[in-house]
Amino acid sequence: MKYVDEYRNQKDAEQLLRAIHRRATRRWTIMEVCGGQTHGLLRYGIDEALADVVELIHGPGCPVCVTPAEQIDRAIELAERPDVLLTTFGDMLRVPGSRRSLATARSTGARVRAVYSPLDALMLAEREPDLQIIFFAVGFETTTPATALAVQQAARRGLHNFSLLTAHVRVLPAMEAILRSPDNRVQAFLAAGHVCTVTGQEAYEVPCRRHQVPIVVTGFEPIDLLRGILACVDQLESGRCEVESRYRRCAHREGNPQARRIIEEVFEPCDQPWRGFGMMPQGGLRLREMWREFDATSRFTETASICEVDDRCRSGDVLSGRIRPMQCPAFGKECTPDSPLGAPMVSGEGACAAYFQFHPTIQNAAVDSPGRKT
Amino acid sequence: MCLAVPGRLVQWLDRDPLMARGWVEFEGVRRECHLACVPEASVGDFVLVHAGVALGIVDAQQAEQTLRELRAAGEATSPQFGEDDA
Numbered sequence: 469m470k471y472v473d474e475y476r477n478q479k480d481a482e483q484l485l486r487a488i489h490r491r492a493t494r495r496w497t498i499m500e501v502c503g504g505q506t507h508g509l510l511r512y513g514i515d516e517a518l519a520d521v522v523e524l525i526h527g528p529g530c531p532v533c534v535t536p537a538e539q540i541d542r543a544i545e546l547a548e549r550p551d552v553l554l555t556t557f558g559d560m561l562r563v564p565g566s567r568r569s570l571a572t573a574r575s576t577g578a579r580v581r582a583v584y585s586p587l588d589a590l591m592l593a594e595r596e597p598d599l600q601i602i603f604f605a606v607g608f609e610t611t612t613p614a615t616a617l618a619v620q621q622a623a624r625r626g627l628h629n630f631s632l633l634t635a636h637v638r639v640l641p642a643m644e645a646i647l648r649s650p651d652n653r654v655q656a657f658l659a660a661g662h663v664c665t666v667t668g669q670e671a672y673e674v675p676c677r678r679h680q681v682p683i684v685v686t687g688f689e690p691i692d693l694l695r696g697i698l699a700c701v702d703q704l705e706s707g708r709c710e711v712e713s714r715y716r717r718c719a720h721r722e723g724n725p726q727a728r729r730i731i732e733e734v735f736e737p738c739d740q741p742w743r744g745f746g747m748m749p750q751g752g753l754r755l756r757e758m759w760r761e762f763d764a765t766s767r768f769t770e771t772a773s774i775c776e777v778d779d780r781c782r783s784g785d786v787l788s789g790r791i792r793p794m795q796c797p798a799f800g801k802e803c804t805p806d807s808p809l810g811a812p813m814v815s816g817e818g819a820c821a822a823y824f825q826f827h828p829t830i831q832n833a834a835v836d837s838p839g840r841k842t
Numbered sequence: 843m844c845l846a847v848p849g850r851l852v853q854w855l856d857r858d859p860l861m862a863r864g865w866v867e868f869e870g871v872r873r874e875c876h877l878a879c880v881p882e883a884s885v886g887d888f889v890l891v892h893a894g895v896a897l898g899i900v901d902a903q904q905a906e907q908t909l910r911e912l913r914a915a916g917e918a919t920s921p922q923f924g925e926d927d928a
Binding site for chain 2: 469470471472474477479480483487502503504529531557584585586587588607608610611613614617620621624660662663665666688691695716717718719720724726727730817
């Protein structure tokens with residue numbers, strides 16, 4: 469695939485690994501924010517190849533993982549109404565709420581369907597006028613334009629049977645929360661390329677200066693990741709602290725003005741609880757007043773869920789980079805992708821799933837001796 | 843979930859600013875995508891698609907520049923990756 473395959477070249481990767489080793493005079497701690505990047509780093513073994521010079525800690529950029537359990541409970545409650553068809557991304561289906569996942573609820577009769585895009589949910593609303601189509605909207609700024617566009621198109625097409633259960637999140641408040649934390653160890657960030665395709669990178673200047681932390685925007689292919697890491701190491705070694713892009717083919721400084729405008733027309737920032745983090749100031753988005761008719765929570769009265777999450781799951785510590793997945797006592801034992809206690813073990817972007825899938829020693833340890841402490 | 847895939851815009855279907863759509867080809871597979879965020883895209887451009895929506899146009903010149911740097915670094919005795927990319 470053009471613009472993908474060229475960035476998987478092994479010779480280039482080896483060059484970059486050598487360059488990083490040459491440049492580093494000590495071991496640096498770098499956080500990749502995005503779960504898609506975590507999977508790339510683990511899949512290509514980049515974390516292992518650089519272990520002596522770079523400690524990569526994995527950030528909270530997995531929208532499915534940070535969606536609060538009570539929001540999943542709410543989605544299940546809505547999906548169980550006889551007049552509702554609840555749609556969401558496939559990743560969301562197996563994530564446990566406080567008691568059940570959407571997939572379990574579906575097996576007992578709730579109407580739940582995975583869609584590729586919120587705009588596909590809009591097509592369902594057109595096709596099924598007797599059903600209320602709710603889109604359970606999760607995702608960072610990469611995904612928000614699609615949801616905002618769906619709302620605007622629904623209004624244009626007069627589709628009054630379409631609404632949103634919103635759990636959209638914003639990446640910058642999470643990065644700031646990590647930097648403010650007293651036990652923060654992050655010395656540089658790899659920022660998520662496709663978030664920046666939308667938002668641009670100007671907003672990163674503030675945390676970069678305030679916390680003196682280099683922020684390098686990069687992509688998801690091994691060459692992109694390695695170029696991003698080299699740029700971080702280069703800044704750290706030379707005592708610089710800047711926002712820069714190593715993903716210029718896809719992310720411009722100002723982002724995409726049209727996409728930003730569409731988001732701003734439909735959504736406004738709000739305080740939002742993040743699973744594993746607690747309340748994140750300005751960490752979420754809600755529909756602006758003029759679009760409230762598309763808000764499923766105001767359209768349908770619902771009982772407030774009382775929610776207890778399984779306390780064996782340490783997803784909050786994993787998502788904030790305090791512990792690695794295998795430092796959780798439940799990892800690979802009570803908690804596996806087949807029987808997950810928490811979202812990071814389910815999601816295609818979850819750090820726990822990445823370790824379970826790609827980290828050979830961890831996997832062998834978990835499989836060979838289930839009682840072993842890792 | 844934040845992955846976005848580059849595909850080649852092969853045909854515009856609707857130029858309305860809100861309903862904009864077109865055919866985008868990914869490795870020979872065509873899919874209808876929403877183009878409201880890339881009104882300036884031309885047929886032949888590669889667009890970056892996530893959840894059915896094109897989020898941006900891939901900058902061919904910047905992509906070429908990155909590959910040139912990689913090749914230059916490969917040939918140099920002491921590679922200085924990306925010095926002019928900052």
